[in-house]
Amino acid sequence: METSKLFLLSSSLLLLLLATRPCPSLSERCNPKDKKVLLQIKKALDDPYILASWNPNTDCCEWYCVECDLTTHRINSLTIFSGQLSGQIPDAVGDLPFLETLIFRKLSNLTGQIPPAIAKLKHLKRVRLSWTNLSGPVPAFFTSLLPNLGTLHLDRNHLTGPIPDSFGKFAGSTPGFDPIVMDLSRNKLEGDLSIFFNANKSTQTVDFSRNLFQFDLSRVEFPQSLTSLDLSHNKIAGSLPEMMTSLDLQFLNVSYNRLCGKIPVGGKLQSFDYDSYFHNRCLCGAPLQSCK
Numbered sequence: 001m002e003t004s005k006l007f008l009l010s011s012s013l014l015l016l017l018l019a020t021r022p023c024p025s026l027s028e029r030c031n032p033k034d035k036k037v038l039l040q041i042k043k044a045l046d047d048p049y050i051l052a053s054w055n056p057n058t059d060c061c062e063w064y065c066v067e068c069d070l071t072t073h074r075i076n077s078l079t080i081f082s083g084q085l086s087g088q089i090p091d092a093v094g095d096l097p098f099l100e101t102l103i104f105r106k107l108s109n110l111t112g113q114i115p116p117a118i119a120k121l122k123h124l125k126r127v128r129l130s131w132t133n134l135s136g137p138v139p140a141f142f143t144s145l146l147p148n149l150g151t152l153h154l155d156r157n158h159l160t161g162p163i164p165d166s167f168g169k170f171a172g173s174t175p176g177f178d179p180i181v182m183d184l185s186r187n188k189l190e191g192d193l194s195i196f197f198n199a200n201k202s203t204q205t206v207d208f209s210r211n212l213f214q215f216d217l218s219r220v221e222f223p224q225s226l227t228s229l230d231l232s233h234n235k236i237a238g239s240l241p242e243m244m245t246s247l248d249l250q251f252l253n254v255s256y257n258r259l260c261g262k263i264p265v266g267g268k269l270q271s272f273d274y275d276s277y278f279h280n281r282c283l284c285g286a287p288l289q290s291c292k
Contacts, residue, residue, distance in 0.1 A: 029073040030060035037095045038066065038075065044090035050083030067101075074098035076123075081105045088112030089129075094120040100148075106131040114138075114154075119145040128153040130183070138189065140164035143177035151181040155207065159184070162191030168198070183207040185230065193234075194220050201225070209233050209253065217259060222247060232256050240264055240283075252276050259283045262291045 038060055042051045053064040060075070061068035067077035075096050086109040093102065094117030102121065104110055105128055113136035114129060124146050135158040142152060143166040163184070169176040178201050190212040201223040210233040218238035222229070228251040239261030240254070249268045253276050260282040263269055270286050277288050284291035 028059045028061075029068060031072075031074050034075040034096060035060040037092050038063070040092040040095075041078075041090045044092060045085055045087050048083060048085040050080065050085060069098065072098065077101040079103040079105075080107065083107070085109060086111075089115050089118075089134075091115050091117040094118055096121065098123055100124060101126045103128040104132060105129070108133060110134060112136075116141065122146065122148070124149055126151040129157070130154065131156045133158060135159065137161040138163055138184065140166045143167055143169070149177075150179055152179050153181070153183040154187070155183045155185040157187055159187040159189055161189065163189060163193065163196065165195065168195030178202055181205045184211065185209040187211055189213065191215075193231075193236075197222055199223055204228065206230065217241065217254075217257075218261075224248075227251070229253070237281075240269070245269060255279050257281075263288065 035056070038054060039056060042054045045051065051065065054060070060066065061073060065078065065080050066075055068074065069076045076098050078093065078096065078099060079101065081103060082105070085107050088111055089104060093115070097120070099121045100123050102118065102124060108131070110132040112134065114134060116139065119139070119141035125148050127142070127149065128151070130153045138154060138159055138161070142149060143164060167177050180203060182203060182205070185207040186209070188211065192215045193208055193213040194215045197220045199221045202225045203223055204225050205228040206226065207230040209230040212235060214235040214237070216238035217236050218241055220241060221243060224247065226247055227249060229249065230251070230253045232253040233256040236254070236257040236259060239259060240263055242264045245264050245266035247267060252268070252272050255275060255277060256279045259280040261284070263277060263283060263285040265285070272287065274287050277283055
């Protein structure tokens with residue numbers, strides 16, 4: 001009798017355990033192809049502590065640094081921010097076909113060039129590769145192969161050379177590359193930046209400060225959508241174009257350049273303080289000293 005009771009009790013406990021234990025095939029949302037790629041990325045980065053949650057026995061939609069689409073459960077965001085991580089951006093990043101956000105930020109030991117594999121990510125809307133030791137040129141594929149890209153941050157790296165000509169190309173009157181936000185600040189980029197600007201673009205925020213860009217600002221035509229412009233600490237010559245008085249600027253900094261001439265009167269230009277304009281060759285007029 002006692003043996004029967006013990007058997008029934010043991011059987012009941014076993015059934016309870018089996019019922020409450022999650023079944024990977026039913027409960028896991030993560031796409032197996034995406035999980036395989038993420039584990040390849042982790043291995044290529046030498047298994048850093050920041051990716052400790054990337055356990056092959058758990059659902060990758062629950063892992064730190066990634067997000068899954070609520071409907072398709074495909075990985076749509078990879079955000080690796082800060083932490084002790086060394087090496088280069090793995091080519092396997094390009095094998096996450098539904099990625100919309102790609103961020104590697106504040107990783108001082110991240111080196112090498114921006115990998116061409118990123119060009120395969122046709123759904124990318126936001127790229128932020130900043131505060132790293134990435135070097136080399138700005139790749140042309142950002143403009144030619146990523147049609148949905150609206151935000152591009154490549155600031156605080158060691159990028160060199162000119163920006164690609166494709167940054168200024170148009171298909172008829174339509175810009176080929178028309179980001180809402182563009183930040184290439186604090187690199188060692190050079191050459192003619194004026195090709196990027198055009199009245200037909202819809203760019204709102206631009207930061208090209210602390211580079212080596214050299215061009216004539218007076219010939220530039222800015223888009224009416226522009227609300228924030230930082231061109232400080234470059235080698236920009238010419239004068240401020242009169243059309244800037246028509247812009248609804250919320251932020252402006254053209255200091256530490258080689259600008260000359262009178263600051264146009266009107267719009268928001270006099271609402272900015274001295275620091276927005278100083279350390280130029282011969283720029284004058286409010287809020288700077290009067291022109292002679």
